[in-house]
Amino acid sequence: MVALDAHHTTPSGRTIMTNSRISGFRNLSIEDRRAKVIVESALDARRLDALSPEHGLGLEQADHMVENVIGVLGIPVGIATNFTVNGRDVLIPMATEEPSVVAAASNLARMTRDHGGFVTTSTPPRMQAQVQVLDVVDPVAARLRLLESRQELIEIANAQDPQLVSFGGGAVDILVRLVPSSRQTYVVLHLVVDVRDAMGANAVNTMAEAIAPRVAEIAGGRSLLRILTNKADLRITRVRAVFDAAALGGGEVVENMLDAAELAVADPYRAATHNKGIMNGISAVVLATGNDTRAVEAGAHSHAVDEHGRYTSMSRFEKDAEGNLVGTLELPMPVGLVGGATKVHPAAQANVAVLGVGTATELAEIIMAVGLAQNAGALRALATEGIQRGHMSLHARTIAVTVGAHLDEVDAVVARMIAEKSVRTDFAEKVLAEIRAGARA
CATH class of the missing domain: 3.90.770.10 (3-hydroxy-3-methylglutaryl-coenzyme A Reductase; Chain A, domain 2)
Structure with a gap:
């Protein structure tokens, strides 16, 4: 052992x-x-x-x-x-x-x-916010311009949450993706933020709002969505047993x-x-x-x-x-x-x-x-045994209580339902009535 x-x-x-x-x-x-x-x-x-x-x-x-x-x-x-x-x-x-x-x-x-x-092991607690930019005439070049402005954008973001930065967190990186769609190719900037012991939604959303105007200016378009992504693939936890x-x-x-x-x-x-x-x-x-x-x-x-x-x-x-x-x-x-x-x-x-x-x-x-x-x-x-046997054994207790069985009656009602493989409300009511009738006799 x-x-x-x-x-x-x-x-x-x-x-x-x-x-x-x-x-x-x-x-x-x-x-x-x-x-x-x-x-x-x-x-x-x-x-x-x-x-x-x-x-x-x-x-x-x-x-x-x-x-x-x-x-x-x-x-x-x-x-x-x-x-x-x-x-x-x-x-x-x-x-x-x-x-x-x-x-x-x-x-x-x-x-x-x-x-x-x-x-278990875990990566650092990093969340991402997305800033969507529309109407960019040169999206490939815009992506590079945004990457060149990495440090400037990180500084703007971190100015929004000095307390998080003081705890060792804050914006740490940017990623830029080109996302083709039926309407146009969107330039989507990801702001990567170490959120420490927070879930992080409020922090990253605030930062995304702050950098959006500058992101749009650098890319040469207009910003629309400014919000975290719940596809938190930079915040991974692993477990084995x-x-x-x-x-x-x-x-x-x-x-x-x-x-x-x-x-x-x-x-x-x-x-x-x-x-x-x-x-x-x-x-x-x-x-x-x-x-x-x-x-x-x-x-x-x-x-x-x-x-x-x-x-x-x-x-x-x-x-x-x-x-x-x-x-x-x-x-x-x-x-x-x-x-x-x-x-x-x-x-x-x-x-x-x-x-x-x-x-x-x-x-x-x-x-x-x-x-x-x-x-x-x-x-x-x-x-x-199949999923139902164990599940229904426990579910039977819920049904017994639902039909009004008292604490000293529940086990007997459950036992009958399981024995007769009839875990149903109508059968539980019948069993409970029989138990009470027997008690009065």
């Missing part, structure tokens, strides 16, 4: 010695789960109060976040256990309404622990998982569902931490288009020399810890505290580990 160093010191100096391998966590009460998370994450006892509906996002806060507020929507937050990321055990909050997601990620993370867990063959179910299961994964590589119809499974894990952590799920999803799916313009699998799976399953995943991961809902939403703040992350890069790497675990979990289900 690989020795793991679970110590972690946050920017505030708080030392965490988390153990994410919590046996029987799912069988604890909500109160006991919270207590366990508080202990393992070394949090103040009241830190998770924001995850209770009565203490979470209020109407007054919501009214300052978006327009025309009439209320707030609750989403279940579960804790993914068993994760070791770059040698550190971490408990991971996931916000999702879909059954089986948290359980699958936790289960597959357990199967990596004897092989060192998840190992070894999933133990015996824990997965043996060599035959590994082979079936490899064939299931390869269909997603070869077939865009399968890739769409395969990648959705990856995003089940990724989006749940992105949402839990108050980050922009749409931006992350757009960047991830655009990255899944290969050099031939074909939509394919985001992940890749292989077999190592010992017969274990090796999974890898590389995606843009534009998330932040400063600004936006991450700093406004009390539940997002609580979830970030549970993670104990100090940088946006560290957050991105944990998110990617969950995406890979979730993907492996879906592949294993497909390669063995």
Whole structure:
């Protein structure tokens, strides 16, 4: 077994010695789960109060976040256990309404622990803004003129955000592309900005607005669009993990998982569902931490288009020399810890505290580990019992509660639905009526 160093010191100096391998966590009460998370994450006892509906996002806060507020929507937050990321055990909050997601990620993370867990690397946190220039008579020469003006444009951009520059970020480069269209050839300048621990949209958009007049003047045209691109292909996070063959179910299961994964590589119809499974894990952590799920999803799916313009699998799976399953995943991961809902939403703040992350890069790497675990979990289900058995077992509990089953009735209703392979509302109502009739007899 690989020795793991679970110590972690946050920017505030708080030392965490988390153990994410919590046996029987799912069988604890909500109160006991919270207590366990508080202990393992070394949090103040009241830190998770924001995850209770009565203490979470209020109407007054919501009214300052978006327009025309009439209320707030609750989403279940579960804790993914068993994760070791770059040698550190971490408990991971996931916000999702879909059954089986948290359980699958936790289960597959357990199967990596004897092989060192998840190992990640990241590029610098660089986002890009595009400035579109129209009506350029000499676009090829205009491109070179803009490249010659690189330093001038970078200085104009950085003057807009001296604080970001003081933290070691700011505009670092420009790229210029010629984009032919049915109307004309557009000159499109990309401003490359190191956004540090921010997602970066506001910073790069402000800089793009500032340089646009000068860009148009140099190019000899007029500027139109001045906005970031969510194809964040300069901000890549990579993760790899070894999933133990015996824990997965043996060599035959590994082979079936490899064939299931390869269909997603070869077939865009399968890739769409395969990648959705990856995003089940990724989006749940992105949402839990108050980050922009749409931006992350757009960047991830655009990255899944290969050099031939074909939509394919985001992940890749292989077999190592010992017969274990090796999974890898590389995606843009534009998330932040400063600004936006991450700093406004009390539940997002609580979830970030549970993670104990100090940088946006560290957050991105944990998110990617969950995406890979979730993907492996879906592949294993497909390669063995089929996706419906595990999914519907958890879905059955939701149906039981929906039809009005009390806490002491839920397990019996679920057991009947699973036994008779009839996970439906009408059948649950029938079972519940029979249980109650029997109790009165």
